[in-house]
Amino acid sequence: MNKLKSYFALLFVTGLLSSCSSYDRSDFTTDRTNKGDMYNILYYASLSGSSHNSQPWRVEVYKEDSILVFTDSLRKLNVIDPKEREFYISIGAFIENLNLAAGSYGYNTEIRINNAVTDKNIPTATIKLSKCKKTDFQISDIEKRRTLHTAFDTTEIKGNDLEALIKSAPENIHYAPSSFINGKYVKKNTINSYAQQAKNKEAQDELAKWFRFSNRDVKEKRDGLTTSGLDLNGLSGFVVRNFFNPEDSKKESFVNKAIEKTQMQAENCAGWIIITQPKNDIEAWINSGRLYQRVNLKCRKLSLGFQPMNQMIEEKNYESEANSFLDYKGTIHFVARIGYVKDYPDPVSVRRPVESFTTFK
Ligand SMILES: Cc1cc2nc3c(=O)[nH]c(=O)nc-3n(C[C@H](O)[C@H](O)[C@H](O)COP(=O)(O)O)c2cc1C
Structure with missing residues (x-):
């Protein structure tokens, strides 16, 4: 009887301990040593960010x-x-990581985008690889990139750092400091549009489908928004992980907490990165995704926290006003807050394994 009791006590303690910490990327490592270059390149591609961590890609590989x-x-x-x-x-961000990883493995890429995808059996991008000298891109940069949801420093971004962020596409990448009129506009309208979206029942239903609160869900799905990925750490992370289910995210108290957190985030940054494009088609969106990924990678190198906050252009009534008020050339495709952070935590958001989205032909 005593043996049985200690067995159940052990089970209870083990369960409690494992639910204390959230499963994160470090819990799902794969030995990639003998998997070949294509597998590795696709692994790095999949570490790109995506909306709600939906990872909306599927891949076919033909030889090398x-x-x-x-x-x-x-x-x-x-x-x-x-x-x-x-x-x-999100597909653009995947392609950018793929391109950078391919270079670092010694492959040149020729990327063709199909701007009129009408059928799910037609590829959005066809990428030809040919052997070349390895680039000097540090592949570990891809592993370190992440979205950060904590407060950032509000001090001005140094001129050199700003130049490094924007110089690859100054026509498309803009910066609005928080203390300037455009920055103040983005802050106010990000908070208000977020609150509008957070109270919309259909958006709540959709978001709930992508929450992975319990460790069991994280392990099973390996996508979506986890407590660690949202930087819900400590006691609040523990409570959400163990006592909330995704449906609870629609409750008024949860929604109000999320609005409060968004306000804190929007108020705690140095400024806003805004990506625009002259066109609004698949190719232009993919280009914006590639720029987003590049800026996020660069931010990580410069110790600048980076968090996409797109609600101002997701909510229709805010989007048209934002485009005319901010008056950049072209249409706004992407908005993110940035600011220096002292301790940059490791990435934690989870990814599906390469095998789950790839067919090797
Ligand atoms: C198009 C797009 C929109 C996004 N919107 C938001 C957002 O509104 N708020 C947020 O915190 N993160 C947003 N993200 C970041 C994703 O949630 C994040 O990339 C994903 O969860 C994976 O995490 P990681 O970037 O740390 O790898 C967005 C990402 C993309 C590509």
């Missing part, structure tokens, strides 16, 4: 020289992204 990238329509966010802009921005 071509990769077809498809979208996975089951992973669309129809409520907050009906025009599919963010869907393709």
Whole structure:
């Protein structure tokens, strides 16, 4: 009897301990040593950011020289992204990581985008790879990139750092300091549009489908928004992980807490990165996704926290006003807050394994 009691006590303690910490990326490592270059390149591609961590890609690999990238329509966010802009921005981020990783493995890429994808069986991108000298891109930069939800420093960004962020595409990448009129506008309208979206029942239903609160869900799905990925640490992370289910995220108290947190985030940054494009089609969205990924990678190198906050352009009534008030050339595709952070934590958001989105032909 005593043995049985200690067995159950041990089970209880083990369960309690494992629910104390959230499963994160470090819990799902794969030995990639003998998997080949294509597998490794796709692993790094998959570490790109995506809206709600939906990871909406599917891939076919033909020998060592071509990769077809498809979208996975089951992973669309129809409520907050009906025009599919963010869907393709996420694909663009994947392609950018793929391109950088390929270079570092010694492959040149020739990327062709199909701007009129009408069928899920037609690839969005066809990527031809040819052997070349390895680039000096440090692949570990991809492993370190992340979205950060904590407060950032509000001190001005240094001129050199700003130049490094913008110089690859000054026509498309803009910076609005928080203390300037455009920055103040983005802050106010990000908070208000977030509150509007957070109270919208359809957006709540959609978001709830991507929450992975319990460790069991994280392990099973390896996508979506986890407590650690949202930087919900300590006691609040423990409570959400163990006592909340995704449906609870629709309750007024939860929604109000999320609005409060968004306000804190919008108020605690040095300024806003805004990506624009002259066009509004698949290719332009993919280009914005590639720029987003590049800026996020660069921010990490410069100890600048980076958090996409796109609600101002997701909510239709805010979007048109923002485009005319901010008056950049082209349309706004992407908004993110940035600011220096002292201790940059390691990335924690989880990813599906390469095998789950890839067919090797
Ligand atoms: C198009 C797009 C929109 C996003 N919008 C938000 C957002 O509104 N708020 C937020 O905190 N993160 C946002 N993100 C970041 C994703 O949630 C994040 O990339 C994903 O959870 C994976 O985490 P990681 O970037 O740390 O790898 C967005 C990302 C993309 C690509």
